[in-house]
Amino acid sequence: xxxxxxxxxxxxxxxxxxxxxxxxxxxxxxxxxxxxxxxxxxxxxxxxxxxxxxxxxxxxxxxxxxxxxxxxxxxxxxxxxxxxxxxxxxxxxxxxxxxxxxxxxxxxxxxxxxxxxxxxxxxxxxxxxxxxxxxxxxxxxxxxxxxxxxxxxxxxxxxxxxxxxxxxxxxxxxxxxxxxxxxxxxxxxxxxxxxxxxxxxxxxxxxxxxxxxxxxxxxxxxxxxxxxxxxxxxxxxxxxxxxxxxxxxxxxxxxxxxxxxxxxxxxxxxxxxxxxxxxxxxxxxxxxxxxxxxxxxxxxxxxxxxxxxxxxxxxxxxxxxxxxxxxxxxx
Ligand SMILES: [Mn+2]
Numbered sequence: 001x002x003x004x005x006x007x008x009x010x011x012x013x014x015x016x017x018x019x020x021x022x023x024x025x026x027x028x029x030x031x032x033x034x035x036x037x038x039x040x041x042x043x044x045x046x047x048x049x050x051x052x053x054x055x056x057x058x059x060x061x062x063x064x065x066x067x068x069x070x071x072x073x074x075x076x077x078x079x080x081x082x083x084x085x086x087x088x089x090x091x092x093x094x095x096x097x098x099x100x101x102x103x104x105x106x107x108x109x110x111x112x113x114x115x116x117x118x119x120x121x122x123x124x125x126x127x128x129x130x131x132x133x134x135x136x137x138x139x140x141x142x143x144x145x146x147x148x149x150x151x152x153x154x155x156x157x158x159x160x161x162x163x164x165x166x167x168x169x170x171x172x173x174x175x176x177x178x179x180x181x182x183x184x185x186x187x188x189x190x191x192x193x194x195x196x197x198x199x200x201x202x203x204x205x206x207x208x209x210x211x212x213x214x215x216x217x218x219x220x221x222x223x224x225x226x227x228x229x230x231x232x233x234x235x236x237x238x239x240x241x242x243x244x245x246x247x248x249x250x251x252x253x254x255x256x257x258x259x260x261x262x263x264x265x266x267x268x269x270x271x272x273x274x275x276x277x278x279x280x281x282x283x284x285x286x287x288x289x290x291x292x293x294x295x296x297x298x299x300x301x302x303x304x305x306x307x308x309x310x311x312x313x314x315x316x317x318x319x320x321x322x323x324x325x326x327x328x329x330x331x
Contacts, residue, residue: 003127004125004127004132005130005131005132006131006132006133006134007117007131007133008133009147009148011131012117012119012131012133012148013148013152015090015115015117015131016045016048016050016152017048019050019089019090019115020050020051020089021051021087021088021089021090022042022045022050022051022052022053022088022089022090022092023052023053023054023084023085023088023091023092023112023114024038024041024042024052024053024055024091024092024093024094025038025054025055025056025057025076025091025092025093025094025102025105026038026056026093026094026095026096026102027057027096027101027102028057028058028101028102028103029058029061029248029249029252030056030058030060030061030064030095031061031064031170031252032064032165032166032168032169032170032204033095033140033141033142033166033167033169033170034056034094034095034096034141034166035056035060035064035067035073035165035166036067036142036161036162036163036164036165036166036167036169037094037119037140037141037142037145037163038056038072038073038094038162039067039072039158039162039165040145040149040158040159040160040161040163040166041092041094041149041162042054043156043158043159043162044152044153044156044159047154047156047159048153053074053081053088054072054074055074055075055076055081055084055085055105056073056074056075056076057075057076057102057103057104057105058103059073059075061249061252062209062249063203063204063205063207063208063252064165064204066203067161067162067165076104076105076108078104078108081105081108082108085105085108085109085111085112085114086108086111086112086113088112088114089114089115090114090115090116090117091109091112091114091115091116091117091129092117092118093109093116093117093118093119093120093129094118094119094120094141094145095119095120095122095141096118096120096122097118097120097122097124097125097126097132097134098124098125098126098128098299099126099128099129109128110128115130115131116128116129116131117129117130117131117132117133118131118132118133118134119133119134119141119144119145119148120132120133120134120141120144121134121136121137121138121139121143121144121301122134122136122299122300122301123136123290123299123300123301123302124294124299133148136301137178139167139171139176139179139180139183140167140170140171141166141170142162142163142164142165142166142167142170143163143166143167143183143186145163145166146163146167146186146189146190149163150189155189155190155193156193157193157194157195159193160189160190160193160194160195161190161195161200163186163190164187164190164191164195164197164200165200165204167183167186167187167190168197168200168201168204169204171183172256173201173205174187176285176303176304177285205253208250209245209246209250211244211245211250212244212246212250214244214246215236215240215241215244215246215250215251215254216254216257218236218240218244219234219235219236219240219251219254219257219269220234220257222234222235223257223258223261225261225264226325227322227325227326227328227329228329229263229264230263230264230265230266230328230329231264231265231267231268231325231328231329232258232259232264232266232267232268233258233267233268233269233270233318233321233322234254234255234257234258234267234268234269234270235269235270235272235314235318236251236254236269236270236271236272237314238272238273238274248271248273248278251269251271254269255267255268255269255280255281255282256282258282259282259283259284264284265283265284265286265287265329266281266282266283266284266287266289266325266328267281267282267283268280268282268289268321268325270314270317270318270321272314273308275310275311276308276309276310276311276312276317277308277309277312277314278306278307278308278309279293279296279298279306279308279309279317280305280306281293281300281304281305281306281307282303282304283302283303283304284303285303287328287329288302288303289302289303289304289305290302290303290305292305292324292325292328293305293307294307295324296309296320296321296324297309
């Protein structure tokens with residue numbers, strides 16, 4: 001498969017109707033949009049009498065575990081799940097467009113004869129699926145799913161909760177650039193369906209472990225102003241996780257603190273991992289960081305992107321990063 005075949009929302013709705021045994025999956029380190037989208041789609045399909053397995057390569061982070069109260073999300077294990085993936089008649093991949101981002105599951109997804117469809121809002125889709133519904137202007141995959149599902153399935157509280165989680169988290173709680181009037185109208189429909197917005201926010205952002213707050217303190221203490229005050233760097237060393245009793249999933253969202261400095265247009269969080277350095281890029285909305293992420297082998301969106309540099313030393317990556325950042329603010 002070497003081309004991207006676009007599918008319309010109507011075509012996807014027809015495929016969802018015609019198939020019976022579904023596997024849903026999403027990217028490594030799943031976030032609120034990834035898991036909320038899976039949650040909403042799984043409940044819509046189950047409500048329509050379909051068999052649905054949600055299988056991800058990584059576990060559900062603690063702050064989103066309220067979506068997993070009924071054990072919906074399964075962590076991929078070849079022995080347990082390859083038969084399910086092979087026996088599915090449709091695979092829906094949400095919030096990613098590159099098969100390598102399902103990591104160890106990639107071979108099973110590619111080997112399955114199931115119809116494989118991608119629903120996503122990232123740039124640079126890679127050919128691996130049978131069809132793609134990609135809207136790069138959508139604030140979240142959950143926004144695309146709302147359009148796909150709302151006319152075809154009764155909006156249950158579970159569906160509305162999943163979609164709200166996806167939209168709330170991917171818009172930075174309704175503040176990022178693509179939070180259009182329409183996104184607020186969708187949110188209104190989801191609240192009318194019974195979503196408790198106070199509870200959802202609290203569970204995701206106000207119930208961190210003490211270790212996470214200690215980790216945040218270390219990151220903030222290490223903030224560096226670079227590029228003449230136009231950018232910041234944040235860092236997490238591997239020892240920071242051990243010493244605060246946290247894991248990499250506890251660093252979700254910390255990157256955004258790098259933009260909270262007057263005059264700063266872009267920020268990068270460097271996270272030291274056992275196999276290299278992970279980079280998270282954020283921009284306030286004028287300077288694109290997408291090409292920068294691509295130059296480190298990653299990708300994402302114009303103003304929010306990521307990359308992982310494998311097998312490289314922390315200080316070397318930092319030096320390369322400073323060289324790559326400088327031209328963005330040269331004029
Ligand atoms: Mn997303």
